Amino acid sequence: MAALSRLLRHNAPGRWMSSVVAESGIACPPSVARMGVVPARDPACPSVQWVFLGCPGVGKGTYASRLSRLLGVPHIATGDLVRDELASSGPLSKQLAEIVNQGHLVSDEIIINLLSKRLEDGGNKGESGFILDGFPRTTRQAEILEGVAEIDLVVNLKLREDALFAKCLGRRICSQCRGNFNIASVDIKGEHGRPGITMAPLLPPEHCMSKLIARADDTEEVVKERLRVYYEMSKPVEEFYRKRGKLIDFDLPGGIPESWPMLLQALDIDDHDEKQTAVA
Numbered sequence: 703m704a705a706l707s708r709l710l711r712h713n714a715p716g717r718w719m720s721s722v723v724a725e726s727g728i729a730c731p732p733s734v735a736r737m738g739v740v741p742a743r744d745p746a747c748p749s750v751q752w753v754f755l756g757c758p759g760v761g762k763g764t765y766a767s768r769l770s771r772l773l774g775v776p777h778i779a780t781g782d783l784v785r786d787e788l789a790s791s792g793p794l795s796k797q798l799a800e801i802v803n804q805g806h807l808v809s810d811e812i813i814i815n816l817l818s819k820r821l822e823d824g825g826n827k828g829e830s831g832f833i834l835d836g837f838p839r840t841t842r843q844a845e846i847l848e849g850v851a852e853i854d855l856v857v858n859l860k861l862r863e864d865a866l867f868a869k870c871l872g873r874r875i876c877s878q879c880r881g882n883f884n885i886a887s888v889d890i891k892g893e894h895g896r897p898g899i900t901m902a903p904l905l906p907p908e909h910c911m912s913k914l915i916a917r918a919d920d921t922e923e924v925v926k927e928r929l930r931v932y933y934e935m936s937k938p939v940e941e942f943y944r945k946r947g948k949l950i951d952f953d954l955p956g957g958i959p960e961s962w963p964m965l966l967q968a969l970d971i972d973d974h975d976e977k978q979t980a981v982a
Contacts, residue, residue: 750775750831751851753838755940756859758928759870761954763882764904765859765965766835772971776829780836783816784808785875785917802919805927807935810843839936844943856943857969861954863929864890865899870925874914876906883914888957901957 750773754762763779770777784802788795794812801808817837824832832851838844847853861869865888872886884904892898906914919928943949952968954961966972 750833751854752833753847753853753856753943754833754835754859755856755936755943755949757861757863757866757932758925759866759873760859760861761869761961762835762859764958765857765962766833768962769969769971770833773831773833775831775833776824777833777835778817778820778824780813780817780834783820784813787816799918803924805919805924805931807839807931810840810846813837813843814846838939839932841938841942844939853943853948855969856949857965858940858943858949858951859954860951862890862896862899865901866929867925869901870920870928871922872903873917873920874906875917876910877913877915879910879913881906881910883910885914899956902959904958 752769754766756762763777763781766779767777784798788798788802798808798812821832834847838847868886868888869884872884874883874885875881876883883906886901887903888899888901890899905911919925940949940951950968952965955964
C-alpha cells in the first residue's frame with residue numbers, strides 16, 4: 703500500500719505485518735497485505751507522524767486540524783472515518799451504528815481497516831506524514847500502530863471533566879459541509895483552589911447555522927458512558943507512550959484564543975501567518 707509504504711522504516715513489510723497480525727489476532731486488511739518495498743525517507747523533509755490523545759470532546763480534532771494546516775500534513779480523525787462509513791450505508795454501517803449509539807469503542811479490526819483504506823487513498827494523492835486523532839485508544843492498538851509507523855510525538859490534551867461534559871453535549875456537525883462546531887459556552891468559576899475556565903462556543907459561519915445537527919452519540923447517557931470507557935480502557939495508552947519518552951501532557955487553560963498560542967509554545971512551533979488566525 704502506497705501510503706503506509708512511505709511511513710514505514712522497514713524494508714520487508716510482509717514480515718513485520720505478519721508478526722503484528724499474529725500477535726494481535728487481527729485479520730490483515732487486503733490493502734495492507736499488498737504493500738511493497740519501502741523507499742527511503744527524504745532527509746530534507748521533517749518527520750511529522752504525531753498522535754493526539756485526550757477524552758472525547760477535549761478538542762483533539764480542533765487542534766490537530768489547525769496543526770495539520772500549519773505543518774502541511776494530513777489530519778486523520780478515526781472518528782470522522784467511522785462517521786463517513788456510517789453515512790455511506792456500506793456493509794459496516796449498521797454494525798457501527800449499534801456500537802456508536804451505545805457509547806462503546808469500535809473494534810480494533812474495524813478501525814484498522816478504515817485507517818488502512820484512508821492511508822491508501824491519501825497515498826494515491828501524494829500525502830506523506832500524518833497527525834492521528836482518535837487512534838490509538840487502547841494499548842493493543844498502540845502496539846499495532848508501533849509496528850506500522852514510527853510515531854514521533856504524542857500530544858495528550860487534558861481538560862477538567864465538568865468542562866468536557868459541557869463540550870461533548872455542545873458538539874454539532876453541519877449536515878451540508880460536514881464541518882465540526884460547538885455551541886457550548888463554558889464558564890466555570892474557580893473554587894477550592896481550582897482555577898476557573900472559560901471557553902467560548904466554536905460557532906459555524908452564518909450559512910451553516912440552520913444546518914447544524916447533533917451527533918447521535920452525544921446524549922447525556924452516552925457521553926457519560928464514553929468518558930467512563932475512556933478512563934477505564936484508553937488512559938493506559940498515555941503510560942504506553944510516556945514510558946517511551948514520546949508523550950507531552952498539555953492542560954488546556956481555556957478556549958482556542960488562550961490555548962492555541964500556549965500549545966504552539968509547548969511544541970516549540972513558530973505560528974508564522976497563523977498568529978492572526980489563532981483567535982478566529
